[in-house]
Amino acid sequence: MKKRWTGLLLFMFSCLVFAAGAQAAQPHSSYWFPEDLLRWTPQGDKDAEFNRSTIALQERFTGYQVNKHATVEPKVAALSAMNRQTSGVPSQGSEKFDANTFGYWAYVDKLVYWGGSSGEGIIVPPSADVTDAAHKNGVPVLGTVFFPPSVYGGKFEWVKQTIRQNPDGSFPVADKLLEVANYYGFDGWFINQETEGGTTEDAAAMQKFLAYLQAKKPAGMQIMWYDSMTSSGSIDWQNALTDRNQMFLQQGSERRSDSMFLNFWWRSLEPSASKAKSLGRSPYELFTGIDVEAKGYDTKISWNAIFPEGKKAVTSLGIYRPDWAFNSSENQEQFYAKENKFWVGPTGNPANTSGTADWKGIAHYVVEQSPVNDLPFTTNFNTGNGQLFAVSGEVVRTTPWNNRSLQDVLPTWRWIAESKGEALKPSFDFTTAYYGGSSLKLAGTLSPQNATHLKLYKTDLLVEQNTKLSLTFKTQTKHADLKVGLSFADQPEKFVFLDAGGLHPGTWDTQTFNLNPYRGKRIAAISLYADAKQTIPDFSVNIGQFSVYTAKDDPNPVPEVRGLNVKEAEFKDGIYGDARLEWTATERPVRYFEVYRVKPDGSKALLGVTPNRVYYVPMMHRIGPEAQTKLEVVALSADGRRGKAAQTVVTWPAYPKPVAAFAADKTLVAPGQPVTFIDQSSEVTEQRVWSFPGGTPSTSTEKQPVVTYAAEGTYSVTLTAKNSVGDSTVTKEAFITVTRDAAGGVKNLALNKPATADGACGPNEAAAYAFDGKVTGNSKWCALGSGPHWLSVDLGASYTISEFVVKHAEAGGEAAAFNTRDFHIQVSNDGSTWNDAVQVQGNTAAQSKHPIALTKARYVKLTIDKATQGGDTAARIYEFEVNGLAK
Structure with a gap:
């Protein structure tokens, strides 16, 4: 996977941002190095219970197909970074709308939860919300064991620790991998060994490790191997199943892995398929890799090599980083549009993928599968995130959220909207919901000429006595005709329509249908039909809930908590x-x-x-x-x-009295130059009183007063914060310096000055790049490994310093999750005796500014105590300014 490392590193070193102090009890998804995993127990991990998937893997079926070009035999594996980071992933979603709420499960046979890095951990189970969403749709999820190349921090000792065998024949890490998968409720592991330095003996030990996993794993658990290590122990991507890597899949009668992901540089795939058959394995247990991380559906793929026209597929398909659709989008609407084109093709209709475009969508090659085969079936069209949350149509939360555990089974077909005219447009509406954060919306101009039939779900539901269907919807007109369509297994393309009856604008209506007339039949598809006797220019209807269920006279009571x-x-x-x-x-x-x-x-x-x-x-x-x-x-x-x-x-603890604190936008000014003071007192402050001796005004009760000083000198500032419980006072002596020398402003004294650091990610990310005055073109200092990291600059002489400016990862275009969280700044005149100047904890900003009382120093050191917002330990500083007087 060499060609994808640049993008992969962007994923590796990212994490979510939380406000300072807000994550004390936040449970996070797990990640480990091998030795950490060996020490892990559910009882010793207070987050473990939060990381368990509680939704069993559902059965699913193929049913009838709407696209005659698609085939059933080949499978699809998606290697997707469902979260942007390895560390700092909340176990049960978060208070943000922004999330990779992947919804095209119908085309995926297994999901590999892509993750791991040398700076955080290389063994990464899926977050529970991802497993829950996948399992609802009948898709197994594999965690990742990722041994990175040494150039990206990989250590062969991690491989050695993993394949270490006890005298009794057991493999401790293998046992732990099985324990984790069983406890957390996911379905196996993807093993990606790309760290150089192995020998023939190491390769043989890895094969024994795989065989041990096969022998010990429970039925249904899967192990997928990546085409990288060969029988010699070297890393040599074969891009095929060959004599040099087949032993990691099958050796004689011994099964080593359940499938193999082939690297991307393949040509003819027929030899690999033949090799699999000669080993007694299906060629569809080989997943031919395509790398879409950088270009998504603009990636050039030799589709005919995998899916030759008019013939059976040669192998299955492995898609590396389909999360491109999410990562490359600026908003949810763009994400859904890109994802639709990726999976369904440029027509946006999985039933019609013909055309001249090279990328026809995955729906062109594989038949959708559906888990809708048991009663009750209910969907609220909940995508797993929202800007609000509604319960029974009433909004009970008005703040953003995401939790993919709550994602409903979304429509199988997105979208098959049939009309003799211009069809109404289906979409998910995040402004209106019946339960959750979204609903299905059908909108556009509606007239007798463009009645629209929207096919939604492939199903296999037996209609029994007392089987009912309910539809909950809201519209703004009473003049349209809305119907529910059902087709049955004997004639899946022929629909009967059930009239939803009179519409009541502006309210949620629920219409219930008795399906007894179809008793004994199997429902093959569910659809919607909208029509009108006259033109309605701005027609829209929101579908809040579909439910098919068996009504019971005396249902079991709902359990009490x-x-x-x-x-x-x-x-x-x-x-x-x-x-x-x-x-x-x-x-x-x-x-x-x-x-x-x-x-x-x-x-x-x-x-x-x-x-x-x-x-x-x-x-x-x-x-x-x-x-x-x-x-x-x-x-x-x-x-x-x-x-x-x-x-x-x-x-709650006793209601607190305030804690007074403040800062200023600058501490070095010329006479008459304004200074803005910022009240940083605790939130319970009800009143504040400022004292500015020598300033104008000399007192204030404002939150951000602006003060000027007419005469040169140094001035102290006092703030008293008060509430009904008590008060607190803080004074900063000699805090403001007023001098005519500041009339021309301050200068960055560190610009292009000699710099040193504890390390660097590479020659182009050395200490000097934090002092070159640029944040573009990846001009930064970066250091790998465990902290604390440090960066020091020699100003060349002793200068008067008034402030520091630190430009963190986000200032250079990286994710906010990379911003330095905790750090301190020290100054020195001899380079050996250091005095503290600034202490910061809980920073989340892209750029942080730190004015100080005037200080003379020649050397300045920035020490990073916590490099990022999560568990990643890599430091990234794009610019470190030391501002003060140049004379």
Whole structure:
């Protein structure tokens, strides 16, 4: 996979950003080095329960196909970075809308959760929300064991640690890999060994390791091998199944791996297919790799080599980094448009992929598979993220969120909209939802000339006595005709239509249909049909819920939540608190648990929803001086009924008095030049009183007063912060220096000065690049390895310093997750005795500015205590300015 390393490194060293102090109890997805994994136990990892997938792998079927060109035999494996980082991945989603809510599961047979880096960990299980979403759709998920090339920090000792065998024949790391997959509930491992330095003996040990996994793994668990290591132990991508790598797949009668991902530089694939058959293996257990990370659907692929026209597919297909659609998009709308073209093709219709374009979409080659084969089946068209959250059509949360555990089974076909005119446009609407954060919207000009038939779901549902179908929808007109379409297995292309009846503009309507007339038939597809007797220029309808179920006269009661407990709570500044909740597993399965906050006035706000029996409550803001906050959990059944709620409380600490703190936009000014002071006191501050001796004004109660000083000199500043509990005062002596020498402004004293550091990622990322005045063209200092890292500059003489400016990763165009979190700055006159000047904890900004009281120094050192917002230890500083007087 050599040609993809630049993009891969961007993934490796990224992570999510959390506000300072807000992640104390935030559970994160796991990642390990081999020795760390050997020490891991579920009992010793307080995040372990949060990382478990609770949704079983569903069965799915092929059914009838809408695209006659597509075939059934070949499979598709997607190697996708479902999260932008290895470390810092929240276990159950986060408070952000932005997320890779992949939705084309119908075309994927297995998902490899791509991740791992030399700076964080090389053994990476999938995050639980990804496994949950995949399992709902019948797609198994594999974690990644990634041994990177040495140029990117790979160490062969990690390979040695992994394949170490005990005298009793066991492989401790293999046993742990199986334990992790079993406990977390995912489906196996993708093993990618690309670290140089191996021998024939190492290759033989790796083969034994694979054979041991095969012998010990439970039924259904999969091991996928990547075409890299050969029988000699060297890294030599074969781009095929050959005599040099076949032993990692099969050796005689011994199965070593369940499948192999072939590297990208293949030509003819027939020899690989023949080789697989000679080993007694299916050629469809070979996944021919295509690398789409950089160009997505503009990647040039020799499709005919994999899928020869008019013949059977030669091998299966392995897609490396289809998350390109997400990573290259600026917003959700663009992401969905790119993803649709990638999987379905430029026509946007999986039933019609013909055309002259080289990229016809994956739907052109493989038949969609569906998990909709059992009752009840309910979808709310929830994509797994939202700008709001609705329950039964009522908005109970108005802030962004993502949790792919909540993603519904989305339409099988996106989109087959048939019309004699211009069809209505289907889409997901994030402004309107019935349950969750989105609904299905059908919109456009509707008239008798463009009645639209939208085919949605491939199904295999037996209609029994009392089987019913319900449709919940909202529209702004009463003049349209809306129908539900059903086709049956005996004639899947022939639909019968059920009239939704009269429309009531502006409200959610639910129409229930009795399917007894079709008893004994199997529903093969579900669709929508919209028509009108007259033209409606701005027609739209939102479909909030589809449900097919068997009505019961006396359904089982929904289980009551029991044993609800605040397992852990942490507080910040006395007014912010997060908590970990746990409760006893219910005696019968439920679909979800809803978690609410009960406010002092008795109203409720939804905090989140989970299928698990544990939940992390993100930072809550205390409402006034409330002493306790009630939290409530209620179970939701598969058919939408709720059980009896359970409540617990979070007890707040005593309401705090404020802590006074402030900064200034500059500390060195000329006479008459304004200085803006910034109140940084704790949030509970109700009043503030400033004192500026020698300044104009001399006092203030504003939050950001602007002050001028007429005479040269040094001036102290005092701030008192008050509330009903008490007050706090802070004084900074000689904080502001006023001199005519500052009339021309300050100068970057460190520009192009000699610099040293504890290390560098390479010659083009050495210390000097942090002092060259540029942030473009990847001009930065970078250092790998465990911290703390440090960067030092010699100004050449002793200068008067007034401020420091640090330009972090985001300033150079990298992800905000790379921004330095904790660091301190020291100054010295001799290079050996250092004095502290600045201490920063919890930075998230791309550029941080640090004015200080005037200080004379020749040497300045930046020490990085926490390099990023997560577990990555690589330092990245694009520019470090030392500003002051040049004379």
